[in-house]
Amino acid sequence: MTIREKSLQLHEQWHGKIEVTSRVSIETTEDLSLAYTPGVAEPCLAIQKDYEKSFSLTRRSNLVAVITDGTAVLGLGDIGPEAGMPVMEGKCALFKEFADVDAFPLCVRSKDVDEIVDTVYRISGSFGGINLEDISAPRCFEIERRLKELCDIPVFHDDQHGTAIVVAAALLNALKVVGKTKEQIRVVINGAGSAGIAIAKHLLQIGIQDLTMVDRFGILYDGAPENNEAQQELAQRTNLSQKHGTLADALKGADVFIGVSAPNIVTEDMIKSMASDPIVFPMANPTPEIMPDLAKKAGARVVGTGRSDFPNQINNVMAFPGVFRGALDCRAKDINEEMKMAASVALAGLVKEEELNEEHILPLATDKRIGKVVAEAVAEAARRSGVARI
Numbered sequence: 001m002t003i004r005e006k007s008l009q010l011h012e013q014w015h016g017k018i019e020v021t022s023r024v025s026i027e028t029t030e031d032l033s034l035a036y037t038p039g040v041a042e043p044c045l046a047i048q049k050d051y052e053k054s055f056s057l058t059r060r061s062n063l064v065a066v067i068t069d070g071t072a073v074l075g076l077g078d079i080g081p082e083a084g085m086p087v088m089e090g091k092c093a094l095f096k097e098f099a100d101v102d103a104f105p106l107c108v109r110s111k112d113v114d115e116i117v118d119t120v121y122r123i124s125g126s127f128g129g130i131n132l133e134d135i136s137a138p139r140c141f142e143i144e145r146r147l148k149e150l151c152d153i154p155v156f157h158d159d160q161h162g163t164a165i166v167v168a169a170a171l172l173n174a175l176k177v178v179g180k181t182k183e184q185i186r187v188v189i190n191g192a193g194s195a196g197i198a199i200a201k202h203l204l205q206i207g208i209q210d211l212t213m214v215d216r217f218g219i220l221y222d223g224a225p226e227n228n229e230a231q232q233e234l235a236q237r238t239n240l241s242q243k244h245g246t247l248a249d250a251l252k253g254a255d256v257f258i259g260v261s262a263p264n265i266v267t268e269d270m271i272k273s274m275a276s277d278p279i280v281f282p283m284a285n286p287t288p289e290i291m292p293d294l295a296k297k298a299g300a301r302v303v304g305t306g307r308s309d310f311p312n313q314i315n316n317v318m319a320f321p322g323v324f325r326g327a328l329d330c331r332a333k334d335i336n337e338e339m340k341m342a343a344s345v346a347l348a349g350l351v352k353e354e355e356l357n358e359e360h361i362l363p364l365a366t367d368k369r370i371g372k373v374v375a376e377a378v379a380e381a382a383r384r385s386g387v388a389r390i
Helices: 003-014 029-035 041-049 085-099 113-126 139-150 158-178 194-206 229-235 247-251 268-272 292-297 320-329 337-349 369-385
Strands: 063-068 102-107 129-132 155-157 186-190 210-215 256-259 279-282
Touching: 063 085, 063 113, 085 102, 085 320, 085 369, 113 139, 129 139, 129 158, 129 320, 139 155, 139 158, 139 194, 155 158, 155 320, 158 194, 158 256, 158 279, 158 320, 158 337, 186 194, 186 247, 194 210, 194 229, 194 337, 210 229, 210 247, 247 268, 268 292, 279 292, 320 337, 320 369, 337 369
Parallel strands: 063 102, 063 129, 129 155, 186 210, 186 256, 256 279
Antiparallel strands: none
C-alpha cells in the first residue's frame, strides 16, 4: 500500500484529525453553575468592562483560526474549501503537537477578497491569532495586508512567511558549510508566487544583497508587462543589473538556487553553470525542480528539498507552531519582520557549528526542541519591537 492509499484508509478510520475536548469537569450542579449559568455571567460582565480580559478569561489566548478558501491547496490547486479541510485539520494537529497551540479549521466558501476579509475580521474576536493557509496569489497578499490593518491579533500567511523563515535558516547554515557570506553571494529564486515573493523579501531583510527572481515568463525585471503588483514591487528591489532571459541565464554564476515552482525544470547543465560549491534548494513537491542525486552529481555542495525522504528537509512545520506560540505568549498584536528574523536565527542555531555538514543544515522537522526555542526568540523580538502586550 502506498503512502497515499494508506493515508486515505486512515482518514476514513479517523473521521478527522482533531476534536474539541472540555478543560473542565461538569459532574455536579455546582460544576454546572460555575462553568455555565448563573456563574458564567461574571466573566461575561468582566470582559464587557475590559476587552483585554477576553484573553485571560477564555481560551482565546491560545486559539488560532486556520483559514483557507481552498484555492491553492498543497500543490493540488483550486480544489475548493471542503476539499482543503483535511489539510487544515492536519495543520491544526501540528499546532497542538509541536507548540501546544489550539487551532481550529475554517474553510470559507468565497474567492472574493472583500468577502474573505470581512468574514475573518468579524470572527477574529474569538481567536488569539489568524493563520491564513492555501490561498492563491496574488489575492493572498491583499487579504493578509488588509487583515493585518483591521485585526488587533497576529495575522500570518504560513505559505509565505513560514516557508521564508525556514528557507532563511537553511541558507544561513548552508553558507557556513560552504564558507561564503550572505553579503557576497548571488541568489536565484524560481517561482514568483506567494512563497517565492515572501522568501525574497525575507532574504533581503536578513542581508542578502544580490537576488534575482524568475517565473514562467523569465527573469523578473522592473516594468515587465507580466508583473502583478506584488511582483512589480519586488522587481524594483531585485535584479539590480536588470538582466532579461531564462532561468538558465539567471543561474550562470549564481551561488544559490531556491525553487518554489515546478518539477524537473532545472538541468544538470544549469547546476554546472553555477558558481563553485553551489547551494541548491529545489522545493517543489512532490517532485523537486531537480532530484538531489542529479544536483549533487552536477556539483551542488548542499541540497535541501521539501521532502522528508531526503536530507535537509525544508518544512514550514519548523516555523509556524513556534512563531504563534511566541506571539500568543506575549499577546502580540502582529507578527513583524523582527519576529520572523528572530525565528530564522533561532531555528538555524539549533544545529551547532560542530554538527553542521552538507547533509545536516537543519534539525529534523519532528525535533520537539524547535517550538520552544523559536517561541522564546519570537516573544523576545516582539517585546523589543513594541508589539507585545504582556
